[in-house]
Amino acid sequence: MAARTIGGPCQAWPEESGFIREVLDRIGDKWTVLVISTLAGEPMRYSDLQASIPGISQRMLTVTLKALERDGLLSRTAYPEIPPRVEYELTALGRSLLDSVMALAAWAATHHEDVAASRRAHERTGVGREKTRSAAPDTAPAR
Amino acid sequence: MAARTIGGPCQAWPEESGFIREVLDRIGDKWTVLVISTLAGEPMRYSDLQASIPGISQRMLTVTLKALERDGLLSRTAYPEIPPRVEYELTALGRSLLDSVMALAAWAATHHEDVAASRRAHERTGVGREKTRSAAPDTAPAR
DNA sequence: CCGGATCCTTATCGATACTG
DNA sequence: CAGTATCGATAAGGATCCGG
Numbered sequence A, B: 001m002a003a004r005t006i007g008g009p010c011q012a013w014p015e016e017s018g019f020i021r022e023v024l025d026r027i028g029d030k031w032t033v034l035v036i037s038t039l040a041g042e043p044m045r046y047s048d049l050q051a052s053i054p055g056i057s058q059r060m061l062t063v064t065l066k067a068l069e070r071d072g073l074l075s076r077t078a079y080p081e082i083p084p085r086v087e088y089e090l091t092a093l094g095r096s097l098l099d100s101v102m103a104l105a106a107w108a109a110t111h112h113e114d115v116a117a118s119r120r121a122h123e124r125t126g127v128g129r130e131k132t133r134s135a136a137p138d139t140a141p142a143r
Numbered sequence C: 001c002c003g004g005a006t007c008c009t010t011a012t013c014g015a016t017a018c019t020g
Numbered sequence D: 001c002a003g004t005a006t007c008g009a010t011a012a013g014g015a016t017c018c019g020g
Helices: A016-027 A032-038 A046-052 A058-070 A092-125 B016-027 B032-038 B046-052 B058-070 B092-125
Strands: A074-079 A085-090 B074-079 B085-090
Touching: A016 A032, A016 A092, A016 B032, A016 B092, A032 A046, A032 A058, A032 A092, A032 B016, A046 A058, A046 A085, A058 A074, A058 B092, A085 A092, A092 B016, A092 B058, A092 B092, B016 B032, B016 B092, B032 B046, B032 B058, B032 B092, B046 B058, B046 B085, B058 B074, B085 B092
Parallel strands: none
Antiparallel strands: A074 A085, B074 B085
């Protein structure tokens, strides 16, 4: 343990950390949150999903969908008609997750410019410098 | 609550989706959130960080720290002493992100049992069906 | 004590082809 | 229309050596 002489050794949460990793392993991939957010409004068919998510392949859509279904985040309903029709819909659990994910999205919407500014500052100063280097609020759009 | 818009034919939020991916690309990796949460309490030295995060390698710690510093989520302060001392500390931006991340952790803590239950149910009902694993006799790792 | 640079292993993703 | 199966490219992650 680190327990240095400063402040209180109230570091780490042995339990929460594990949960963070757990949920991040679920939604941390490239498509999961996109599928969930696309499905937020109303049930959708496989084809609609693929059309609504530019760039996703059948394989990735199928894999993501099955994983989400397995975890109870969405429900899959197949109608034995011709042509076959399958609809995917978020469950209550899935919607609750979406809610938390939206919090992250809100953070990004609020702070992404700060992040971009810091990144530009580091590019200019040569990254390796120590702190005490408060970069000017460069709002330049370029890049 | 999740995004309402229920009943509306219009799908998703074209903008939020992009922000979600943006933040997920930052923290979606294996170690970023662990570093952030470990650093939540007080500033820590490189060695302390490594000791507090079981399983992380020097390389991954260095890479993660530099990325976080570049994005302005933490500050790095080097003291020119002997032996050298370097301390890492979350910035206000980093703490605000941690707050959102904690929301996700809270979701996981609340619902991880539901997820586990769904997963077991699917194993029983045969959703996963047969793995068809034995179908490939020679699947040699030709690589 | 801090952490950069290199090499290697392995999970993940994308494209294509095929089936019900 | 709704998937499934296989292959190859890529890069994240891990181990280790080396320098400051």
